[in-house]
Amino acid sequence: MTTLLWFRNDLRLSDNSALTAACQASDDVIPVFIFDESPKRSYGAAQRWWLYHSLKSLDASLRKKRVNILFCKGKAEQKLQEIIKKYKVNNLYFNRSFEPDLNQRDQSITKRFSKLGVEVKQFSDYLLIDPDKIKNKSGEYFKVYTPYSRAIFSSVEARKPLPIPKISQKTKVITEEIEAWGLLPTKPDWSVNFEWQPGETHAQNTLVNFLESDLKSYKDDRDRPDFSGTSRLSPYLHFGEISINHVWYAVLQEKYRNPSIEASAEVYLKQLVWREFSYYLLHYFPLLPYKNYRSAFDRFSWESNQACLAAWKSGETGFPIVDAGMRELWQSGYMHNRVRMIVASFLTKDLLIDWREGESWFWDTLVDADLANNAAGWQWVAGSGADAAPYFRIFNPFLQSKKFDPDGVYIRRWLPELKDMPNKYIHNPAESPIDVVGYPKPIIDHGVARKKALALYKGIK
């Protein structure tokens, strides 16, 4: 009895439903990972970097258990067909994807191989609760976050994470080398300053560190990019190096153990529910990454200013908080959440550039780029999303900067050319009497841009 365990965005051994079931069903488990670039939304560049290291880590953990993972590159349907035939596979087990295109593909795969006599089993542990299980009182799906989150909080039942199962493999598998997949950047190697450590072990360490130190002040510190107040679990959750159930369960345990952190724990769990809500919306509106959720926004005519878009991408807008964020993104593959909102507001409401431009840049540069979260986040800021920020909520980059990076610590970390700028001018060096060398003047006047945006947004109401 040979069982194929198809790894996807669940690159972990613990608390993995499909893996656990596969190991119970069979004493000959072949783990497989298929690098498939054919779906419409394939991996962004930063994700590929992460994927490489994550697969290396998974491979090493399995080897310690005398199990070889089968790596192959190609179209999933075709590769599975080859593998099933070659290794005389009886069962195919995997965890569901909630990306609509992948889910559709998976359903057709299930049908196809079931017909051929393979037992195909799908499991669900990428979300707390499957989107089709949560509806409001009138049987519709929720379109507003707060009532949705109440429904989640009252129905989620986190369970103790499943242990790493005993896994055994009899079949000798011959794998491809993932070095040949070209996952890592070469010239230029923009990943040189990445400080991330992909892999299941680091995912768990990150969680434990967060629970021990930053969770208690999360409520107050999470919006401060100059602090290390966030969990930094997003890429691990995206690739499934840790399960959402594991994180939820661990935070609850910590809350029971130490009731004084309750308020912060609730605020953090609500953030996890935003992730859940993003997938929920994507489930009911599969075009979320491509199409305005609120169709009134289809009438909005975005500006296509290539010079401004380029300045935004490279962090040369002359607005320090925006530029610091964009350079953090480029240099580290990540950006603090508060700053994501600021740079997104700046792109869509100051520069009047289509949110899809921002979405696509984030997709390519974020190690935690995630179809649902990225799309929902951008539409939220742009105002086109479900339960989105209203069009008139326009961030003032200088005020946001003063409020959330009061001493300019975050700005100076990413903009070394401003390291000697006094605090008084760090948020807006253009006001400084000192001539700044190597830092651009603001590419637009925020006050003017704001008025223009308000007028335009009003027009589509």
Added chain:
DNA sequence: TGAAATGTTGGGGCG
């Protein structure tokens, strides 16, 4: 998970 514009209040300076 805003910010700006506008309105209101109340203390203090001053004639």
Added chain:
DNA sequence: ACGCCCCAACATTTC
């Protein structure tokens, strides 16, 4: 003592 004005400080409304 009183009215008047100024203007923070805070509150409300508007975009």
